[in-house]
Amino acid sequence: MADTKKRSEVSDINRSIYDIKDEVSYSYKADTGLTEEIIREISAKKEEPEWMLKKRLQALKIYNELDIPPWMPDISELDMGHIDTYVRPKTDMKARWEDLPENIRDTFDRLGIPEAEKKSLAGVGAQYDSEVVYHNIQKELEEQGVIYVDFETAVKKYEHLVRPYFGTLITPSYHKFAALHYAVWSGGSFVYVPKGVHVNMPLQSYFRLNAPGAGQFEHTLIIVEEGADCHFIEGCSAPRYNVANLHAGAVELFVKKGATLRYSTIENWSKNMYNLNTKKAVVGEGGHMIWVSGSFGSHVSCLYPDTVLRGDNSTCEFTGITFAGKGQCLDTGAKVEAYGKNTSININSKSISKGGGEAVYRSVVHIGPHAEGAKGAISCESLMLDDESRSDTIPDIIIENDDIDLGHEATIGRIPDEDIYYLMSRGLSEEDAKAMLVRGFAEPISKELPLEYAVEMNRLINLEFEGAIG
Amino acid sequence: MSELLRIENLHVSVGEKELLHGINLTVNSGEVHAIMGVNGAGKSTLLHTIMGNPAYTVTEGHIFFRGEDITDLTTDKRARKGIFLSFQSPVSVAGITTENFIRTAKSIISGKQQRLFPFKRLMKQRMTELAMDESYAGRYLNDGFSGGERKKNEILQMRILDPALAMLDETDSGLDVDAVRIVADNIRKYHTENNALIMITHLNQLLKFVPPDKVHVLIGGRIVKEGGAELVDEIEDHGFDAFKSEV
Numbered sequence: 001m002a003d004t005k006k007r008s009e010v011s012d013i014n015r016s017i018y019d020i021k022d023e024v025s026y027s028y029k030a031d032t033g034l035t036e037e038i039i040r041e042i043s044a045k046k047e048e049p050e051w052m053l054k055k056r057l058q059a060l061k062i063y064n065e066l067d068i069p070p071w072m073p074d075i076s077e078l079d080m081g082h083i084d085t086y087v088r089p090k091t092d093m094k095a096r097w098e099d100l101p102e103n104i105r106d107t108f109d110r111l112g113i114p115e116a117e118k119k120s121l122a123g124v125g126a127q128y129d130s131e132v133v134y135h136n137i138q139k140e141l142e143e144q145g146v147i148y149v150d151f152e153t154a155v156k157k158y159e160h161l162v163r164p165y166f167g168t169l170i171t172p173s174y175h176k177f178a179a180l181h182y183a184v185w186s187g188g189s190f191v192y193v194p195k196g197v198h199v200n201m202p203l204q205s206y207f208r209l210n211a212p213g214a215g216q217f218e219h220t221l222i223i224v225e226e227g228a229d230c231h232f233i234e235g236c237s238a239p240r241y242n243v244a245n246l247h248a249g250a251v252e253l254f255v256k257k258g259a260t261l262r263y264s265t266i267e268n269w270s271k272n273m274y275n276l277n278t279k280k281a282v283v284g285e286g287g288h289m290i291w292v293s294g295s296f297g298s299h300v301s302c303l304y305p306d307t308v309l310r311g312d313n314s315t316c317e318f319t320g321i322t323f324a325g326k327g328q329c330l331d332t333g334a335k336v337e338a339y340g341k342n343t344s345i346n347i348n349s350k351s352i353s354k355g356g357g358e359a360v361y362r363s364v365v366h367i368g369p370h371a372e373g374a375k376g377a378i379s380c381e382s383l384m385l386d387d388e389s390r391s392d393t394i395p396d397i398i399i400e401n402d403d404i405d406l407g408h409e410a411t412i413g414r415i416p417d418e419d420i421y422y423l424m425s426r427g428l429s430e431e432d433a434k435a436m437l438v439r440g441f442a443e444p445i446s447k448e449l450p451l452e453y454a455v456e457m458n459r460l461i462n463l464e465f466e467g468a469i470g
Numbered sequence: 471m472s473e474l475l476r477i478e479n480l481h482v483s484v485g486e487k488e489l490l491h492g493i494n495l496t497v498n499s500g501e502v503h504a505i506m507g508v509n510g511a512g513k514s515t516l517l518h519t520i521m522g523n524p525a526y527t528v529t530e531g532h533i534f535f536r537g538e539d540i541t542d543l544t545t546d547k548r549a550r551k552g553i554f555l556s557f558q559s560p561v562s563v564a565g566i567t568t569e570n571f572i573r574t575a576k577s578i579i580s581g582k583q584q585r586l587f588p589f590k591r592l593m594k595q596r597m598t599e600l601a602m603d604e605s606y607a608g609r610y611l612n613d614g615f616s617g618g619e620r621k622k623n624e625i626l627q628m629r630i631l632d633p634a635l636a637m638l639d640e641t642d643s644g645l646d647v648d649a650v651r652i653v654a655d656n657i658r659k660y661h662t663e664n665n666a667l668i669m670i671t672h673l674n675q676l677l678k679f680v681p682p683d684k685v686h687v688l689i690g691g692r693i694v695k696e697g698g699a700e701l702v703d704e705i706e707d708h709g710f711d712a713f714k715s716e717v
Contacts (some may be wrong), residue, residue: 418561429546436571443565444565
């Protein structure tokens with residue numbers, strides 16, 4: 001009987017900690033839809049310098065001119081005219097959790113962010129809807145010149161660092177949603193790691209979208225100077241509403257000579273979210289860019305972190321997992337552009353689709369005419385858990401010189417019945433057996449994730465299977 | 471000696487094809503049974519049907535375990551009642567360590583959450599008894615294991631899960647002489663008055679070390695001859711041909 005009870009509740013249990021909606025109360029809310037007036041208002045509220053307003057208006061113009069890329073998954077339900085582009089929560093930024101309003105603090109408490117900060121993080125930023133509400137960094141790092149602040153503060157206080165980089169890697173004309181991002185961006189994090197500084201513990205930003213029908217357009221800019229290294233973690237979640245939400249953030253990463261940046265993302269947006277996010281890194285000589293990416297939530301996702309290997313001997317590693325359940329179309333992958341000599345490219349992607357979900361692996365690997373000596377291995381594995389689900393692999397490889405060594409491997413499969421039977425012969429129920437096999441499939445990726453996210457991912461996989469059978 | 475397993479008039483099919491044609495078999499606790507027969511006689515089919523493999527359909531007859539009709543139970547429920555099958559070709563599962571897997575199984579079957587450190591000690595002890603390198607505990611389940619290592623891993627699970635009925639499907643094939651001896655030692659350590667074994671083999675390596683109380687000769691999906699350990703010698707001397715006339 002206990003089983004039956006659990007089953008009937010599963011769709012609620014699934015996302016319970018994310019789905020608790022906070023009462024919606026805002027100090028300021030812009031008109032629905034996107035106009036020049038709204039953008040001027042946003043800029044004025046933020047008390048921005050003139051150059052930023054100009055950049056916004058220029059981006060709006062590009063946004064209005066560009067079409068939606070034709071290859072994208074269906075996003076026709078997304079009506080920009082009905083998306084509140086700017087929602088400011090009723091609090092100023094704080095550096096102590098205790099100072100936040102109770103409802104916002106409770107949200108982050110439930111998500112376990114303050115606790116993780118105490119245990120294992122060097123710095124934390126927390127964004128609630130459009131604004132960053134919390135930012136803190138360890139004193140020792142600050143003394144070494146490491147900067148980790150919300151993006152609004154960065155624009156005002158560190159203009160000399162922000163302005164030469166902002167919008168140069170991802171330009172507004174990159175695609176329509178990049179243009180939208182630059183027109184309405186709000187919040188996000190700025191990280192600067194000076195030459196030779198090693199940030200031993202990760203910095204983490206957590207993005208929470210609470211308002212129904214809203215958008216989140218945070219900008220993240222990270223500069224890792226020569227020989228320095230840093231690990232940045234971003235986590236995203238939102239409660240579920242009946243209206244569409246939109247996330248169109250931009251992440252620009254500058255990895256200098258001999259520097260290393262590890263960028264981990266766990267995205268668990270609610271299933272009404274259109275996650276049209278853009279990420280791009282440029283890597284200097286001998287630098288390393290490591291992406292770890294877990295995509296579980298959202299209704300539609302388009303996410304292909306792009307790495308430009310500009311310097312000789314630079315490397316890029318992408319490890320990603322995507323879990324597409326009922327009503328989800330997760331179109332994810334990676335892009336690599338190699339221009340330096342003797343670069344190394346490793347892409348390892350896994351996807352799971354279930355309950356009619358659609359998982360697409362899409363990638364572009366472009367090795368330029370002067371990128372001799374490039375070595376690479378691309379592997380993508382897909383697991384479909386039933387007959388309704390769908391999995392596509394769309395790899396694009398462009399090679400413009402002869403001196404390269406690149407391997408591509410792709411498999412699409414199902415869980416073999418004999419594996420399920422073997423596990424069941426040891427007492428595991430069919431659901432547990434399937435969940436264990438899926439966890440095993442995901443393990444090479446989950447072990448790359450920060451511990452609390454790996455635990456979270458396993459929990460999500462288990463919950464996905466509860467009540468799914470029988 | 472109480473009855474553990476009773477099979478009555480069991481008919482089993484895969485698709486349209488009937489593979490077992492009315493098997494009757496009773497196994498009491500404390501007993502060791504051997505089922506012998508040529509390849510394709512239906513030996514593995516019988517064990518997998520007792521385990522509840524959904525690939526096989528029972529079209530007639532019943533399987534009782536401790537007096538309860540389990541013919542329609544799923545595999546996991548049979549395992550939880552104390553039935554164990556050592557597979558002839560165990561699958562490998564990447565991403566799940568051997569230790570984690572057996573600990574999960576033990577927690578489910580015993581109904582008690584296995585605490586990490588006591589369980590590690592138990593694993594270590596049982597692995598030593600099987601002359602298995604400890605490093606296998608941390609490796610993915612059967613992933614990259616040789617045939618012999620997989621067989622030992624099955625016996626390791628049998629010893630740790632400690633089932634009431636252990637069925638061994640060709641456990642001796644693929645093992646060298648020393649390994650057969652080690653496996654046999656472990657089977658003897660496992661066996662008590664409170665449990666029973668069904669071993670199937672078409673060789674008799676293992677039966678030399680673990681002499682059966684009862685031997686059943688299975689040919690063409692029927693049990694054609696039953697007797698004691700003396701049947702093993704008879705088969706060794708004359709092969710199975712002598713029984714074919716009895717089909």
